[in-house]
Amino acid sequence: MRIGPRPESPYNAQFHVQRSHTTGNKPMYKTHTCGELRLSHCDQTAMLAGWVNVRRDHGGLIFLDLRDRFGITQVVVDADKYPDAHAIASQARSEFVLKVAGTVRERPEGSANPTFATGEVELAAREVAILNHSETPPFYISDEADETDEALRLQYRYLDLRRPRMLRNLRLRHAIISDIRAYLAERDFIEVETPHLLKSTPEGARDFVVPSRLQQGSFYALPQSPQQLKQLLMVAGLDRYFQIARCFRDEDLRADRQPEFTQLDLEMSFVEPEDIRSLMEPLLIQLAQDHQSCRIQETPFPVLTYRECMDRFGTDRPDLRFGVELFDATRILQESGFKVFSGAVARGGVVKGVVHPGGAGLSRREMDRLTELARQGGARGLAWLGLEHDVADASDIGDGTFRSPIARHLDPRELAGLVAAAGARAGDMILLVADAESVVAASLHLLRSDIGRTAGLIDPDLFAFCWVTDFPLLEMDAEAGRWMAVHHPFTSARDQDWDRLEDDPGSVLAKAYDVVLNGWEIGGGSIRIHDQARQQQLFRALGLPDAEVQQEFGHLLKAFRYGAPPHGGIAMGLDRIVALWAGATNIRDVIAFPKTATGSDLLFDCPAPIDSEQLLELGIDVTV
RNA sequence: GGAGGCGUGGUGUAGCGGUUAGCAUAUCGGCCUGUCAAGCCGAAGGUCGCGGGUUCAAAUCCCGUCGUCUCCGCCA
Numbered sequence: 001m002r003i004g005p006r007p008e009s010p011y012n013a014q015f016h017v018q019r020s021h022t023t024g025n026k027p028m029y030k031t032h033t034c035g036e037l038r039l040s041h042c043d044q045t046a047m048l049a050g051w052v053n054v055r056r057d058h059g060g061l062i063f064l065d066l067r068d069r070f071g072i073t074q075v076v077v078d079a080d081k082y083p084d085a086h087a088i089a090s091q092a093r094s095e096f097v098l099k100v101a102g103t104v105r106e107r108p109e110g111s112a113n114p115t116f117a118t119g120e121v122e123l124a125a126r127e128v129a130i131l132n133h134s135e136t137p138p139f140y141i142s143d144e145a146d147e148t149d150e151a152l153r154l155q156y157r158y159l160d161l162r163r164p165r166m167l168r169n170l171r172l173r174h175a176i177i178s179d180i181r182a183y184l185a186e187r188d189f190i191e192v193e194t195p196h197l198l199k200s201t202p203e204g205a206r207d208f209v210v211p212s213r214l215q216q217g218s219f220y221a222l223p224q225s226p227q228q229l230k231q232l233l234m235v236a237g238l239d240r241y242f243q244i245a246r247c248f249r250d251e252d253l254r255a256d257r258q259p260e261f262t263q264l265d266l267e268m269s270f271v272e273p274e275d276i277r278s279l280m281e282p283l284l285i286q287l288a289q290d291h292q293s294c295r296i297q298e299t300p301f302p303v304l305t306y307r308e309c310m311d312r313f314g315t316d317r318p319d320l321r322f323g324v325e326l327f328d329a330t331r332i333l334q335e336s337g338f339k340v341f342s343g344a345v346a347r348g349g350v351v352k353g354v355v356h357p358g359g360a361g362l363s364r365r366e367m368d369r370l371t372e373l374a375r376q377g378g379a380r381g382l383a384w385l386g387l388e389h390d391v392a393d394a395s396d397i398g399d400g401t402f403r404s405p406i407a408r409h410l411d412p413r414e415l416a417g418l419v420a421a422a423g424a425r426a427g428d429m430i431l432l433v434a435d436a437e438s439v440v441a442a443s444l445h446l447l448r449s450d451i452g453r454t455a456g457l458i459d460p461d462l463f464a465f466c467w468v469t470d471f472p473l474l475e476m477d478a479e480a481g482r483w484m485a486v487h488h489p490f491t492s493a494r495d496q497d498w499d500r501l502e503d504d505p506g507s508v509l510a511k512a513y514d515v516v517l518n519g520w521e522i523g524g525g526s527i528r529i530h531d532q533a534r535q536q537q538l539f540r541a542l543g544l545p546d547a548e549v550q551q552e553f554g555h556l557l558k559a560f561r562y563g564a565p566p567h568g569g570i571a572m573g574l575d576r577i578v579a580l581w582a583g584a585t586n587i588r589d590v591i592a593f594p595k596t597a598t599g600s601d602l603l604f605d606c607p608a609p610i611d612s613e614q615l616l617e618l619g620i621d622v623t624v
Numbered sequence: 625g626g627a628g629g630c631g632u633g634g635u636g637u638a639g640c641g642g643u644u645a646g647c648a649u650a651u652c653g654g655c656c657u658g659u660c661a662a663g664c665c666g667a668a669g670g671u672c673g674c675g676g677g678u679u680c681a682a683a684u685c686c687c688g689u690c691g692u693c694u695c696c697g698c699c700a
Contacts, residue, residue: 054661061657074660094650111658119660136651139635142661147636151692204700224700251699252625376627376696446695488700586693596692 029099029131035071037118041104046123048073049099049131051162052092053141062089066098066123067141069167074113074122075100085128095134095141095159101127150588154602157593169590173578176287177244180264183283189240189266194229196222196246202552203489203542205249208259216619222248222260225571227488228556230267231528234567235559242266244574253597255586256520256576260595264523267569273513276525276570277303277467280515288463292581297321297464301515305470314352314445316471319519320464322457324448326352326441329432332417338409340383344434351434354444355422356451359429360386360403373450374433377443383432390426391419449519463580465517473497473510474541482543487512489542490535490556491526492568498534501541511568522577525570532560 029049037046050068057063064075075098079086092098102125113119138156139148143165153160160166181191200207200221207221223229225247233241245265253259268275281301288296297320309316312325330350333341341351356362362370367384374382386403389396394412401407407415422430433443452458473493474483483505485491493501497508511527529535535557539549549557575587588594595601615622 056659056662057656058659058662059656061659063659063662065660076658078657080657108658111660113660115660136634140650140661144661145635149631149635149692152635154692201700205698227700249699252697254699255694257699372628373695378696442696485700491700597694598692600691602692 033070034066034068034073035117037073037104037121037123039106039120042106042121044104045101046104047099047101048075048123050097051134051141052094052096052098055089055092055094057090060086062086062092064089064092064098064100064125066100067162071118072116073118074107074116075102075125075128076122077125077128082126085125088128088130089125092128092130093134093136095137096130097132097134099129099131100125151596151602154588154594154596157603161592166589169578169582169584170592172291172582173574173590175291176578176581177574179287179290180242180244180283183286184240184242184266187240187279189242190238191243192233192238192241193243194223194226194245196248198223198229199552201228202544202548203485205251208248208250211618211620213618224249225263226265227490228553230265230569231490231556231564231567232559234267234269234530235562235564237269237565238267239269240266241268241569253595253599255588256573256579258575258587258591258594259599261587261591262574264572264574265569266571267567269565269567271527271566271568273469273511273527273568276527276568277301277513280523280570280572281465284465284515284517287577287581292463294461294463297462299465301465301467303467303469306468306472306509307470309468310441313448314441314443315519316468316514317516317519317521318466318468319449319452319458320466320516321459321462321518322452324354324357324451324457326354326444326448327421327423328352329418329421332414332421333410333434336410336414338406340381340406340409341432341434347436349434349436350440351432352440352444353422353430353432354448354451355424356429356431357455357457358427359451359455360388360427362386362429370431370447370450373446374431374443377433377446378439379433379435379443382443382447383434385415385418385430385432387419387424387426387428387430391416391424460583463517465515468514468516469512470494470509471512471514472506473501473508473512474505476506483541485538485542486510487524487526489538490528492529492534493538498537501537505541513570515570515572517577517580520576520580521573522580523570523572525568527566527568530560530564530566532557532564535560 029047031047034048034050048066050066053065053067053072055062055064060079062077064077065072066075077086077089100123102123104121105124107120107122137159138152139145141159141162143163145153145163146165161170197210197220200209200219205224207224210220210222212218212220226243226245230241243265245263246260247263248260250259285296285299288294302320306316309318312318314326328350329352330345333351334345336342344351371382383406384404385407387401388403389401391397391401394416397412397415402415418430424430431447433440472486473491475486477484487510492511493508494511500508513525514521515523529538536549539553575590578590579587582590584590593601593603600606
């Protein structure tokens with residue numbers, strides 16, 4: 001098949017109507033877009049086509065706000081001058097598709113509408129044609145429909161996407177992707193597509209599988225990411241690869257997780273972590289500057305180690321827009337007579353806390369809510385001390401110093417040490433959790449995030465990026481009873497850590513890095529293992545039997561025998577990036593056709609059963 | 625797998641044991657020539673998600689279930 005030049009359409013224009021104008025390739029239905037007419041067009045004849053956004057019928061005079069992707073233009077239809085046009089316009093209703101021809105004119109003195117770019121002019125209609133009728137839409141085609149039940153919006157997604165906010169999000173997504181492509185192309189990256197029908201891999205997320213008709217009983221798996229493919233492309237000598245890649249993971253969903261999502265996936269040869277960071281950081285800065293009004297808190301992006309993140313924030317994706325850092329009270333309370341604390345320490349746990357600035361006066365009800373939050377993190381409870389007066393040392397402590405159910409269990413020396421460690425002042429609320437380190441971290445992270453939101457500590461116009469490095473390579477999986485890769489099993493250990501892999505696997509750190517923005521992990525990557533022997537060493541550390549390794553990863557190990565270059569890369573969560581840039585609280589709002597939390601598409605009504613013939617052909621027997 | 629929130633005319637909501645199920649908006653009809661979510665007058669529109677239970681009486685209380693949202697587990 002011959003591939004011809006792509007026809008230019010005004011709809012390809014990124015933002016501006018100007019381009020549509022200069023293509024000289026107007027559709028037959030219109031001479032201008034609905035966002036195009038200005039005073040300079042006055043007295044010209046124009047033809048517009050679009051949807052009725054609003055109709056205002058004054059009897060002898062009808063105003064129609066005609067909307068298309070590019071804007072809204074007011075059409076006026078006068079019964080005296082053009083009775084035929086008026087008769088048709090009076091039948092028009094919301095979301096009817098119209099074609100209107102007439103004369104562009106300045107609006108009468110005092111009736112311009114600065115809300116619209118076209119607000120100084122109107123189209124005086126001579127001819128109106130109804131191109132299509134519309135049923136009354138189930139919700140307003142307006143940004144106010146954000147209040148509408150999201151399920152209804154998803155069911156009528158094609159109407160939802162007519163709303164300015166959703167349209168803006170789709171445009172933003174397109175603009176970001178375009179800029180990414182241009183940025184990487186300038187730097188010698190090659191975009192390569194990789195297969196969606198591939199092989200299931202153990203480790204990692206659950207796979208979506210696709211049955212094979214030609215080989216009944218066998219299945220493809222949709223890739224969780226193009227990880228192995230991009231490594232093979234490095235072996236192939238591509239040197240620099242990227243892809244706007246669709247990834248599939250059959251795991252439970254969240255506001256920031258969809259079963260299929262989009263990554264900017266890239267890989268480079270002959271690099272160390274610093275190379276990847278210095279490639280991505282200017283890109284993120286450029287995207288922020290070009291498509292966001294937010295101020296970037298700090299450049300170069302701060303680099304924190306995983307350990308530091310966990311100690312200071314209880315999470316490896318800290319929101320750096322505000323303080324409220326964790327403090328450690330383990331040593332102060334380890335010998336306390338209050339067993340909640342000393343007992344936890346005796347069991348190998350820690351006592352840590354955060355300060356809620358100005359939170360001393362929080363209601364009992366509010367404290368119950370925070371306690372519940374701590375429980376969500378796994379804690380058994382939450383200890384709290386509202387500080388009524390400043391405390392310099394133990395002698396300052398009296399009956400009215402604390403508002404707290406637990407202060408009476410602690411002696412003045414412990415209390416003074418606690419206040420000092422917390423850095424708390426009069427009016428603050430100290431929150432404490434005592435448990436295993438991971439539980440304390442999880443609970444305090446939830447509390448800190450909540451405090452940041454509810455206490456108004458977050459500047460919404462701030463972008464706080466950071467890199468997180470030095471992740472552990474492995475973690476012990478209690479259920480499986482073996483070590484698992486924290487990132488993925490192709491991640492390289494730091495050079496100096498390899499010889500501890502057998503004896504002390506938990507201490508080995510990885511050449512892995514994440515990019516975090518405002519508490520969202522927006523990307524992560526690593527330097528990979530490019531040596532066959534090292535890769536096998538790691539598979540052994542993971543306790544994977546050789547036979548299984550050969551079956552699952554033999555292709556990769558074999559490729560490594562043919563001169564694999566040192567390489568590494570990163571995957572950026574494109575949906576999350578666009579969501580953060582768009583100010584959206586979930587990624588569904590930046591995906592044209594997303595799925596619900598139960599993985600349903602409400603527009604297509606799927607997943608759905610398939611008929612028995614299809615099953616037979618695939619050799620599948622459904623038992624549920 | 626677990627926890628919690630929500631579900632009332634098309635939409636957004638009020639009502640939380642006895643109401644004629646209220647309000648706003650949309651819709652339909654009438655009037656209306658400078659509006660811009662036009663205005664005024666009028667009308668129609670409800671299996672209170674579904675099933676069961678408690679009660680003389682359930683939108684309201686209880687149990688189950690479905691849908692949806694958020695979080696925990698999970699997401700190499």
